[in-house]
Amino acid sequence: MDHVEKIIGHAEQQCKAHGVRLTVKRKQVLAGLIQSDKALSAYEIVDFCTRHYGQTMPAMSVYRILEFLEHEHLVHKLSLANKYVACAHISCGHAHAVPQFLICRQCSKVKEISIQPATIAELRQSVNEAGFKLVTTQLEMNCLCEGCIAQAA
Amino acid sequence: MDHVEKIIGHAEQQCKAHGVRLTVKRKQVLAGLIQSDKALSAYEIVDFCTRHYGQTMPAMSVYRILEFLEHEHLVHKLSLANKYVACAHISCGHAHAVPQFLICRQCSKVKEISIQPATIAELRQSVNEAGFKLVTTQLEMNCLCEGCIAQAA
DNA sequence: ACGACAAATGATATGTTGTAACATGCTACA
DNA sequence: TGTAGCATGTTACAACATATCATTTGTCGT
Ligand SMILES: [Zn+2]
Ligand SMILES: [Zn+2]
Ligand SMILES: [Zn+2]
Ligand SMILES: [Zn+2]
Numbered sequence: 001m002d003h004v005e006k007i008i009g010h011a012e013q014q015c016k017a018h019g020v021r022l023t024v025k026r027k028q029v030l031a032g033l034i035q036s037d038k039a040l041s042a043y044e045i046v047d048f049c050t051r052h053y054g055q056t057m058p059a060m061s062v063y064r065i066l067e068f069l070e071h072e073h074l075v076h077k078l079s080l081a082n083k084y085v086a087c088a089h090i091s092c093g094h095a096h097a098v099p100q101f102l103i104c105r106q107c108s109k110v111k112e113i114s115i116q117p118a119t120i121a122e123l124r125q126s127v128n129e130a131g132f133k134l135v136t137t138q139l140e141m142n143c144l145c146e147g148c149i150a151q152a153a
Numbered sequence: 154m155d156h157v158e159k160i161i162g163h164a165e166q167q168c169k170a171h172g173v174r175l176t177v178k179r180k181q182v183l184a185g186l187i188q189s190d191k192a193l194s195a196y197e198i199v200d201f202c203t204r205h206y207g208q209t210m211p212a213m214s215v216y217r218i219l220e221f222l223e224h225e226h227l228v229h230k231l232s233l234a235n236k237y238v239a240c241a242h243i244s245c246g247h248a249h250a251v252p253q254f255l256i257c258r259q260c261s262k263v264k265e266i267s268i269q270p271a272t273i274a275e276l277r278q279s280v281n282e283a284g285f286k287l288v289t290t291q292l293e294m295n296c297l298c299e300g301c302i303a304q305a306a
Numbered sequence: 307a308c309g310a311c312a313a314a315t316g317a318t319a320t321g322t323t324g325t326a327a328c329a330t331g332c333t334a335c336a
Numbered sequence: 337t338g339t340a341g342c343a344t345g346t347t348a349c350a351a352c353a354t355a356t357c358a359t360t361t362g363t364c365g366t
Contacts, residue, residue, distance in 0.1 A: 042323070065343095079232065079234075104285070105288055115275075115279045116279065119272060122271075127266075131299045133302055141280065142288040143280060213318090213355095
């Protein structure tokens with residue numbers, strides 16, 4: 001049982017606990033994202049599934065499935081990059097806090113982190129002073145990953 | 154001379170100083186964004202211009218013009234919302250720092266702020282600890298504006 | 307003023323991303 | 337086994353964005 005399957009197993013447990021089904025197609029999409037180990041656009045997922053599972057995966061299905069997976073917190077949508085990434089904490093057990101995402105501009109690798117609550121509080125404070133209210137503390141930041149930094153040097 | 158024209162005047166000065174031209178079409182797009190006082194999608198700008206200036210504005214032109222205006226720091230592209238907003242500091246004179254944007258989910262109003270350097274430093278520190286490097290400190294945050302908060306209450 | 311060059315815009319086509327609407331198939335449960 | 341609800345298939349189209357080449361307009365040296 002490899003790494004990906006183990007995560008899928010956890011995801012399946014989670015879904016069962018919520019009274020929803022992780023169907024074959026949904027597993028395919030999630031597994032694709034996990035295997036890729038980076039953020040993919042919806043159509044990249046279409047291509048991935050079509051190539052790996054021997055039948056064309058309609059874009060419509062991918063969007064529907066992504067919506068489902070996001071709702072189950074198994075996948076995160078990254079608006080900054082218009083891509084989708086598997087949650088990094090599917091196997092952790094603990095319910096995960098609102099995440100922040102570091103997105104490599106170069107290669108779409110994503111790190112899902114939790115910034116210091118104090119820092120978040122300062123951010124929220126700045127927002128409040130401007131008369132706005134934060135709707136979510138999910139942040140997305142344009143970054144370069146370790147690999148791409150090394151490559152650039 | 155109204156508020157919008159005054160800002161346009163400043164923009165024109167700025168362009169002249171950079172040896173580039175703020176043409177009629179470019180002024181129309183910029184004025185549209187300023188008047189709207191919120192972020193607009195490229196096609197909303199197309200509609201605005203077509204309605205207000207009596208001839209159809211091709212989408213292609215809008216994209217080209219937005220690219221120009223962004224390059225001149227007169228307009229900012231908001232990836233989080235897939236929209237464009239006029240810079241809030243065109244008339245300020247001082248060269249503006251890397252901004253952070255508070256975007257109202259409800260009505261697309263945008264506040265362009267400058268978060269405490271100390272907070273930014275903490276963010277950068279978190280990113281470095283994760284092995285990534287920030288490419289830009291421009292942040293975009295999902296918010297509700299004053300008006301929409303009041304309305305919701 | 308004239309011609310040459312570069313910048314800006316027009317026009318058309320096409321690529322990419324995302325949703326609407328309705329048909330069909332599958333699963334769980336009475 | 338019927339049936340109700342969920343999931344997927346199919347088709348069409350809307351919204352967002354870029355590529356390419358033609359035409360117009362502004363700039364500058366002569
Ligand atoms: Zn997560
Ligand atoms: Zn990278
Ligand atoms: Zn600005
Ligand atoms: Zn608002």
